[in-house]
Amino acid sequence: MNWDILIAAIAAFGGGGTLSYFMWDKALHKKRNGIVKEAEAEGEVIKKEKMLQAKEKFIQLKSEHEKYINDKNSKVVAVENKLKQKESAFMQRRDELQRKVKEFETEKRDVEAIRENLNTQLEMVEHKSEELDKMHRQEVEKLEALSGLSADEAKAQLVESLKNEAKTDAMAYIQDIVDEAKLTANKEAKKVVVKSIQRVATETAIENSVTIFHIESDEIKGRIIGREGRNIRALEAATGVEIIVDDTPEAIVLSAFDPVRREIARLALHQLVTDGRIHPARIEEVVNKVKKQIEEEIIETGKRTCIDLGIHGLHSELVRLIGKMKYRSSYGQNLLQHSRETANLCAIMASELGLNPKRAKRAGLLHDIGKVPDDEPELPHAILGMKLAEKYKEKPDICNAIGAHHDEVEMQSLIAPIVQVCDAISGARPGARREAVESYIQRLKDLESMALSHPGVLKTYAIQAGRELRVIVGSDKMSDQETEQLSYDIAKKIQDEMTYPGQIKVTVIRETRSVNYAK
Numbered sequence: 001m002n003w004d005i006l007i008a009a010i011a012a013f014g015g016g017g018t019l020s021y022f023m024w025d026k027a028l029h030k031k032r033n034g035i036v037k038e039a040e041a042e043g044e045v046i047k048k049e050k051m052l053q054a055k056e057k058f059i060q061l062k063s064e065h066e067k068y069i070n071d072k073n074s075k076v077v078a079v080e081n082k083l084k085q086k087e088s089a090f091m092q093r094r095d096e097l098q099r100k101v102k103e104f105e106t107e108k109r110d111v112e113a114i115r116e117n118l119n120t121q122l123e124m125v126e127h128k129s130e131e132l133d134k135m136h137r138q139e140v141e142k143l144e145a146l147s148g149l150s151a152d153e154a155k156a157q158l159v160e161s162l163k164n165e166a167k168t169d170a171m172a173y174i175q176d177i178v179d180e181a182k183l184t185a186n187k188e189a190k191k192v193v194v195k196s197i198q199r200v201a202t203e204t205a206i207e208n209s210v211t212i213f214h215i216e217s218d219e220i221k222g223r224i225i226g227r228e229g230r231n232i233r234a235l236e237a238a239t240g241v242e243i244i245v246d247d248t249p250e251a252i253v254l255s256a257f258d259p260v261r262r263e264i265a266r267l268a269l270h271q272l273v274t275d276g277r278i279h280p281a282r283i284e285e286v287v288n289k290v291k292k293q294i295e296e297e298i299i300e301t302g303k304r305t306c307i308d309l310g311i312h313g314l315h316s317e318l319v320r321l322i323g324k325m326k327y328r329s330s331y332g333q334n335l336l337q338h339s340r341e342t343a344n345l346c347a348i349m350a351s352e353l354g355l356n357p358k359r360a361k362r363a364g365l366l367h368d369i370g371k372v373p374d375d376e377p378e379l380p381h382a383i384l385g386m387k388l389a390e391k392y393k394e395k396p397d398i399c400n401a402i403g404a405h406h407d408e409v410e411m412q413s414l415i416a417p418i419v420q421v422c423d424a425i426s427g428a429r430p431g432a433r434r435e436a437v438e439s440y441i442q443r444l445k446d447l448e449s450m451a452l453s454h455p456g457v458l459k460t461y462a463i464q465a466g467r468e469l470r471v472i473v474g475s476d477k478m479s480d481q482e483t484e485q486l487s488y489d490i491a492k493k494i495q496d497e498m499t500y501p502g503q504i505k506v507t508v509i510r511e512t513r514s515v516n517y518a519k
Contacts, residue, residue, distance in 0.1 A: 241254050241256040342423050454486060
C-alpha cells in the first residue's frame with residue numbers, strides 16, 4: 001500500500017487532530033512492520049543463498065582434498081613399488097655375488113691343485129732332462145772313444161762333406177739351367193721383343209707419323225678443303241702427306257712417316273693460311289718454295305752442327321744427313337740433340353781414357369746416321385749407318401764404332417764401346433725418352449711429398465734426376481736408430497707405390513748444429 005497517498009487523502013478530508021495523529025501513527029507502524037517483514041524475508045533468502053554457497057565450497061574443498069590425498073597415496077605406492085623392485089634386484093645381485101664367490105673359491109682350489117700337479121711334473125721333467133743329458137754325454141764319450149775324434153772335429157768334417165756335396169749338386173743344377181737357357185734364350189728373347197713392340201707401338205707410331213697443325217678458327221678448314229676437295233687433294237699430291245680434317249676443334253692432322261715431308265706440309269699450310277690465297281696453282285708454288293727452304297735449312301743445320309762440335313772434313317752428303325736428323329725423333333727424343341749429346345760424351349770419355357777425342361766425337365755424331373737415309377733399305381740402322389760411312393770414306397774405326405753400337409758387328413777398336421756406352425747414357429737419361437717433362441717433374445714432387453708425410457721430417461730433396469732422395473730430420477725429434485727405420489720405411493713405400501727406372505737411394509740425415517758469434 002502507498003502510505004503517502006493515504007496520508008494525503010486523510011489530510012484532504014480534514015480529519016481531527018487526534019484522529020489524524022492516530023491514523024498517522026498506525027500507518028507508520030504498519031509501514032514499519034511491512035519493511036521488517038520484507039527485510040526478514042530478504043535475510044532468509046540471503047541466508048539460504050550463503051548456506052548453499054558455503055556448502056558448495058565445502059564440497060569443492062573436500063573433493064580437492066580427497067584428490068590430493070589420492071595423488072599422495074599413488075606416489076607413495078609408486079615409491080614403495082620402486083623400493084621393492086630395487087630390493088629385489090639387490091637381493092638377486094647379492095645372490096649372484098655369493099654364487100660367483102663360491103665358484104671363484106672352487107676355481108681357486110682347482111688352480112692350486114693344477115699348479116701343484118704342474119710343479120710335480122716339472123720336477124719330473126727336470127729330473128729326466130738331467131738323466132738324458134748324462135746319457136747323452138756318456139754316448140758322446142763312447143763315440144769319441146770309438147772314432148778317435150772329438151765332437152767338434154766330427155761336426156766340422158760333417159759340415160765340410162755336406163758343403164762339397166751341395167757344391168757338386170749346385171754346379172750340376174746350374175749347368176743344366178745354363179744348357180736349357182741356351183736352348184730357349186733366342187725364343188724367349190724374341191717373345192720379349194715382340195711384347196715390348198706391342199707395348200710401345202701406339203706411342204711410337206704417334207710420335208713418328210703425326211703432326212698437329214693448329215688453326216685460329218674452324219672456318220679455315222673449309223678453305224683448305226676447297227670446292228669439292230680440290231685444294232686438299234692438290235696439297236696432298238704436292239707434299240705426299242695425308243691431311244686429316246675432322247671434328248677436332250682448331251686443329252688439322254698431318255700424317256706421314258717421313259718427318260721432312262710433314263714439316264714441308266706444315267710450313268706450306270702456314271704460309272697458305274697466313275697469305276689467304278688457297279688454290280691448286282698457289283699450293284704447288286708454295287710447296288716447291290718450302291721444299292727448297294727446308295733443303296737449304298737441312299744443309300745449314302748440318303754445317304752449323306759440325307762447326308759447333310769442331311768436326312771437319314765430313315762429306316757433304318753426311319752433313320746433309322746430319323741436318324736431316326733435326327726432323328727425326330726416337331722415343332720422344334730429338335735425334336740431332338741425342339747425337340750431339342752422344343758426341344760430347346764420347347769426347348769427354350775418350351779424353352779421360354787417353355784416346356783421340358776428335359775421332360770419338362766424330363763417331364758419336366754419326367752413330368745414328370742410318371736412321372735418316374733417303375731410301376728405306378731393310379737393314380738395321382747401325383749396319384746402314386756403317387755402310388753409309390764406308391761409302392763416304394770415313395775411317396775404319398769410326399765405321400766399326402757406328403756398326404757395333406748395338407752389337408750388330410764385332411767391336412774392333414776402343415772407340416766402339418765408348419760410343420755404345422755414351423749412346424745408352426744419352427738415351428737412358430731420366431726425362432730424355434718416353435717421358436714428358438711435366439710427368440718427370442711430377443715424379444720428383446711425389447718423391448719429396450711421400451717422404452715429407454712421415455713424422456719428424458723437416459725437408460726433402462730429390463737429387464740426381466730422381467735417383468737419390470735426401471731426407472732431413474730433426475735431431476730433437478728422432479734418434480739414430482729411428483732414422484734407420486725411417487730410411488727403410490720410405491724406401492719400402494716408394495717401392496710399393498711408385499713406378500720408376502733403375503733404383504732410388506734414400507739417405508736420411510740427422511745432425512746437431514751449435515752456432516755462436518764472436519763480437
